Amino acid sequence: MNLHEYQGKSILKSYGVAVQEGIVIDKVEDAVEAAKKLTEQTGTGWYVVKAQIHAGGRGKGKVQETDSNGVVLAKGLGEIEDKVKGILGGHLMTAQTNGKAKKVNKVLIAQDVYYPGEAETEEFYMSVLLDRERGRNTIVYSTEGGMDIEAVAEHTPEKIYKEEIDPRVGIQGFQARNIAFNLGLSGQAFKEMTKFVVSLYNAYVGIDASMFEINPVLKTSDNKIIAVDAKVTLDGNGLFRHPDYAAMRDVTEEDPTEVEAGEAGLNFVKLDGNVGCMVNGAGLAMATMDIIKLSGGNPANFLDVGGTANAERVEKAFHIILKDPNVKAILINIFGGIVRCDRVAQGVVDAYKNMGNIPVPIIVRLQGTNAEEAKKLIDESGLNVHSAVLLQEAADKVKEVLA
């Protein structure tokens, strides 16, 4: 699960990491008051207005309606409302939004931290993530902050450093000092950086994040080290331990079909192919996707209906699969262990009849308890539903109907 910048920063603060302060708003009318409050809190006279969407690259991104960038500077209270109007409610496209613009429902009004002049500030890159191969947490960092880290990795890989942290002992003092040293810091800034790194690492571990990226980390002209941006991915499997972070979920940022499926208790992931899949059990779902691929098709989704494949769930699953206009056929592959195959077959037939006209052919493979009765039910239904016994046979039928 991803978080917004303002949420990531609030977590950082609770772990003692210094951040660029800000106040989030969702109405233009609240802009001036928020800016005034921020000035009371921080003394800032200039502000940065930042679109809150689940994507980076906002600074260079464009709001389609206004041509404003997704991160803009307001030089004083007088400019704040216009700058907010340019972003809030608009649609922002960045290098990271996959070719689609994202609606901006909230903006963060933040203090300007690049005072008094950019010449005296330095931008770094830092992220903590899980290295699955090494079984370690890794801090990736660079002197080249504020820009696209992928580009840095491609053109000047020698400017990217890594520090591996053993999760059993956590981050050690020498490791934090090593990082501050490699970033070329000394004196007060060096000390601040070591504190920053330790607190960031502790935040990453404490919230069960799988990624915590700060780009840029800023050295201010008065040698403070602060997080200007925050990009956080929480481990979904750890969310049950953190109801307060789970509540930070913003479903407007997620694929609406996946959200609907999740609410219905269906495990659904949208893919790009043309064969819809309805399967019980994640392992069988993976095998089904493999065989579709091997037969020359392409799965349109992963969908695990779980243990209770009754008519209602089957209908819901149909409904969700058919929302995708790319779907040209549906393959149902269900093993009837606890749930009887004839019940599932009846569910498929009922759902089909209930939904009226399903515009694509359906191939059904039911194996397990009462499989023969199930096949008979399908074969005698008179609907555009085809039965199969073997998985290969099912895949071949998919190929046939697609041809």
Ligand code: GDP
């Ligand atoms: P991103 O583009 O989505 O990664 O958003 P960031 O939060 O990283 O902001 C983009 C850029 O805006 C930064 O790299 C900075 O150059 C600039 N920026 C952010 N905060 C300030 C600020 O307080 N003052 C000024 N002058 N520029 C800022």
Ligand code: MN
């Ligand atoms: Mn950034």
